[in-house]
Amino acid sequence: MDASHRLREAVTMQLDWVTVLLTERRRPYTSWRIKQAALFAFMHFCFLMVFFGHFVHQIVTWVLAFLLQTAALCISIFHIAIVTDYADRMNNAMELEQQLNPLIIAELSIRCFALLHCVLMGGWIMMIASLLELVYDYWIFRKGDLIVDATTAWKKLGALEIDSRVRLVYQAFMVVVAILNLVLSLMSM
Numbered sequence: 001m002d003a004s005h006r007l008r009e010a011v012t013m014q015l016d017w018v019t020v021l022l023t024e025r026r027r028p029y030t031s032w033r034i035k036q037a038a039l040f041a042f043m044h045f046c047f048l049m050v051f052f053g054h055f056v057h058q059i060v061t062w063v064l065a066f067l068l069q070t071a072a073l074c075i076s077i078f079h080i081a082i083v084t085d086y087a088d089r090m091n092n093a094m095e096l097e098q099q100l101n102p103l104i105i106a107e108l109s110i111r112c113f114a115l116l117h118c119v120l121m122g123g124w125i126m127m128i129a130s131l132l133e134l135v136y137d138y139w140i141f142r143k144g145d146l147i148v149d150a151t152t153a154w155k156k157l158g159a160l161e162i163d164s165r166v167r168l169v170y171q172a173f174m175v176v177v178a179i180l181n182l183v184l185s186l187m188s189m
Contacts, residue, residue, distance in 0.1 A: 010105045017041040062182040069178040072110045073171040079103050080164040093153040100148045
């Protein structure tokens with residue numbers, strides 16, 4: 001299975017929450033699939049909240065941008081924890097793939113939505129920083145390391161560890177930038 005096919009599967013996984021939690025909820029699902037569906041449902045609810053909050057007030061918009069960056073930081077912390085746990089134990093590469101790919105897609109979705117949010121708010125600094133992560137994600141995708149494959153996870157462990165550290169540092173930087181933008185917008189009012 002090539003990288004683009006795995007990416008398509010991972011992106012369609014985002015909309016699985018509709019079937020798991022709403023339309024076919026009587027079917028027996030694994031607890032992991034229910035948790036994953038709940039993560040994506042909560043993420044999409046937050047996207048709607050941020051989008052509609054944009055029309056309320058500018059301060060609300062910057063506060064929600066900060067909360068969006070904080071959520072991205074939390075997902076990056078989960079990302080590095082899962083990769084580090086796999087590097088320490090080397091137990092099950094399939095489990096790594098099932099846990100990490102939804103987080104990677106969630107990070108990518110948050111960044112795309114944050115980019116749209118920055119365009120709507122006119123936050124040029126955060127928009128450029130969001131574009132940097134999307135360029136990084138595209139570069140990693142072209143290398144074939146964006147979506148984890150269970151058959152080659154042990155070979156690409158070093159790249160996974162470096163990628164998770166880069167993502168964590170980047171998200172921490174983005175939280176600081178969001179705080180600065182929030183403070184500057186409060187001072188300008």
